[in-house]
Amino acid sequence: MVKRVRAVVLEARDAGWSGPPFNPITLARQIGLRVEPSAAVPDARTIVDDRGTRIEYNPQQKRARARFSIAHEIAHTFFPDVGDAIRNRCGDSTVHDDWQLELLCNLGASEIVMPVGSLPKLDHVPPLERLIQDRLQLDVSTEAYLIRVVSVTDAPITMFIASPHPDGEHVSYRVDYAIASSSAPRLALAEQRIPASSVVRQANAIGATAHSIEQWPDGEPASVECVGIPGYPGSLLPRVAGLIRHGTRDLGDFLHFIHGDILAPRAIPPVIVCQLVNDRALRWGGGVARQMAKRFPKAEVEFGDWIKATPKAERLGEVHYATTTSFTLASVVAQEGFGPSGGFADTLSGLG
Structure with missing residues (x-):
């Protein structure tokens, strides 16, 4: 599959196909395949009938997903039995070993949307x-x-x-x-x-x-x-x-960045969620802190009582800890006051 796709891609690039991004619709047209949008198709599919071979795809999918799906269907057309059944992007769950065909087509799709040379050799793979x-x-x-x-x-x-x-x-x-x-x-x-x-x-x-x-x-x-x-x-x-x-037995660096919902962190103890607040805030009025207040009103009340009992001159740099149902919420007092600073305002007025 990889050799076949690379040969097709090389010929197409010689004929002017270029990228990135490499548009699989353009490639399909160069090799004589029709590509048609159809909102009735969940993802993408290949059809062979009296109109010939064509690929239908859902134009409402995200662009990167749609490109990969079209490229996947192009790979399907390289098999001689492509016309035996309608080929859907998700495969046929009723066929036990259909994943093998889908795997080959995924490999072919990757070669189309990211031809050889799109990435340099990697000695180290980043996180x-x-x-x-x-x-x-x-x-x-x-x-x-x-x-x-x-x-x-x-x-x-x-x-x-x-x-x-x-x-x-x-x-x-x-x-x-x-x-x-x-x-x-x-x-x-x-x-x-x-x-x-x-x-x-x-x-x-x-x-x-x-x-x-x-x-x-x-x-x-x-x-x-x-x-x-x-x-x-x-x-x-x-x-x-x-x-x-x-062979990797530890997660490497101490600090790891993960993407997710900070209002619902993973249940892996101990979990401490930090939020920044200013030294004049008695309530949490904006951003993530406002969402925390809606979800954990008791924690907000505890913070308000604590900061009112702390002298203003001693608030900056302190941390208040509140225990919620699933994690510890640390409110870090790391901002002096709120609103635009005097220096910033003076700079703006100076610009006239």
Whole structure:
């Protein structure tokens, strides 16, 4: 698949196809495929009928997602049996080994939206949050970007995509497919159920990230980094994209940045949520603090009583701790007063 797609991409680039971003619709037209928008299609699909071969895609999907889906369908057309059935972007859940075909088409899609040379060789793979930001420069999906990352590094890393599945009253996660770097162990992760204790469950919102040292991939400690990505059409929960750093037994640097809802932090004790307040505030009136006041009014009252009992000259630099139902809320008095400073106002007036 990779060789076939690279040959097609090379020929298209010789004919003028360029990027980034590399538009798969332009490529499809160059190789004689029609691409048509259709809001009736959940994601994208390939149809072969008396009108020939065409790809339909949902134009209401996010741009990076739509591009990857179209590229995925282009890869479907490289199989001789493409006309035997309508090929949908999400695969056919009734066919036990359909994930293998979908994996090949995902590999092909990554080669289309991020052709060879889009990323330099990586000796060190940055943290997942950094990769998420970097992929925006190429205007590609997180899924496509991570596939390309593991293809250009010698570090022992496996990327995987997992999706939620109803399991009684709970939701379990199962690996849809996994792709390993050249030095990573070859693991049979596809269709494997992920333990309920895994941080994969914490990436339950698009953009939310989580890190942990876990053993479920192959029984040995490994760093697992996850992020929530758009789910399959019709699913209320996002899928999860992840990186497994084999042989990593700790999370490295002391400070880690994760993305999520600060009003509902992960239940991993001890959790301390910090918010900045000024030394004249008796109530929390704006930003995150205002949302905290709505959710935890008792904590706001405790803070008000505490700061009124603290002399004004001694407030700056102090911290008030309040215990909520799930975490400790630390209100850091790190701002003197509120509103524009005198110096800033004088500067503005001086500018006339």
